Amino acid sequence: MKPLRVQVAEVARQLHASGWVANHDGNVTARDGARFLATPTATSKRLIGDRDLIEVDARGQVHGRGKVFGEIGLHLVVYERRPDVGCVVHAHPPNATAISASRGNPIERPFIAEAVVSLGPRIPKLPYAQPGDAARAALAPWCELVDAVLLGNHGAIAWGADPEQALLRLELVEHLARIAIAAQAVGGVEPLPEPAIAPLLAARAKAGIGRAADRAVATAAELLGEPRPVVACAPAPHAPVPTIGPGGPPSELATVVREEIVRALRRS
Numbered sequence: 384m385k386p387l388r389v390q391v392a393e394v395a396r397q398l399h400a401s402g403w404v405a406n407h408d409g410n411v412t413a414r415d416g417a418r419f420l421a422t423p424t425a426t427s428k429r430l431i432g433d434r435d436l437i438e439v440d441a442r443g444q445v446h447g448r449g450k451v452f453g454e455i456g457l458h459l460v461v462y463e464r465r466p467d468v469g470c471v472v473h474a475h476p477p478n479a480t481a482i483s484a485s486r487g488n489p490i491e492r493p494f495i496a497e498a499v500v501s502l503g504p505r506i507p508k509l510p511y512a513q514p515g516d517a518a519r520a521a522l523a524p525w526c527e528l529v530d531a532v533l534l535g536n537h538g539a540i541a542w543g544a545d546p547e548q549a550l551l552r553l554e555l556v557e558h559l560a561r562i563a564i565a566a567q568a569v570g571g572v573e574p575l576p577e578p579a580i581a582p583l584l585a586a587r588a589k590a591g592i593g594r595a596a597d598r599a600v601a602t603a604a605e606l607l608g609e610p611r612p613v614v615a616c617a618p619a620p621h622a623p624v625p626t627i628g629p630g631g632p633p634s635e636l637a638t639v640v641r642e643e644i645v646r647a648l649r650r651s
């Protein structure tokens with residue numbers, strides 16, 4: 384396994400090689416213990432080497448040399464809400480950004496099964512917001528439900544367990560955007576039928592993708608032999624949303640186990 388710094392620098396250069404950034408656009412961060420490695424501001428991603436990365440804390444304060452980019456808040460809100468996330472990647476891929484800067488969002492509802500498993504039930508498009516508190520607040524509610532988001536009139540951001548996974552997710556967003564734009568010539572994409580979504584979300588949780596609470600509840604359901612766990616509807620540790628399976632309320636034992644897991648997640 385390459386050192387994390389090297390992985391982050393490689394992903395940054397890949398953003399440029401893929402044609403997803405111009406000028407000083409785009410940024411990459413990775414969780415490194417209690418701090419985060421980040422690409423420096425005002426630098427082409429083409430030129431990023433592992434020694435150029437800077438180090439910031441959870442409040443965005445730089446430790447050591449270098450200056451952090453203005454969109455750091457978007458990255459930090461993802462890390463705050465998703466302890467399972469190890470890397471966040473933001474860029475302006477042309478097709479995804481075209482959708483982010485147009486009316487409508489043809490990739491919001493999934494039209495290809497693998498997108499649900501890899502990215503979640505939606506690819507939302509947030510309203511335009513200047514980097515800062517407003518953009519951070521707009522992104523926060525989506526962090527636990529999905530793994531990629533379009534930023535209105537701006538670009539796309541994706542996250543994953545490691546730099547490779549975050550990059551692959553951004554790549555998938557751009558690929559879906561390209562397909563959706565091509566599909567306009569033949570009447571536009573047709574979203575998957577709604578009943579197809581729940582089993583795909585269950586597969587997502589079972590594969591260990593997505594938020595930690597999904598996986599914990601999936602594991603609990605497996606242990607308890609629940610026949611049809613609706614794991615995708617599980618709340619995050621701090622969300623006050625009850626979980627109710629398709630067959631009705633969970634059994635008393637399932638409720639007790641679930642509460643234990645949520646408590647454990649809160650402690651972690």
Ligand SMILES: [Zn+2]
Binds near residue numbers: 454475
């Ligand atoms: Zn940007």
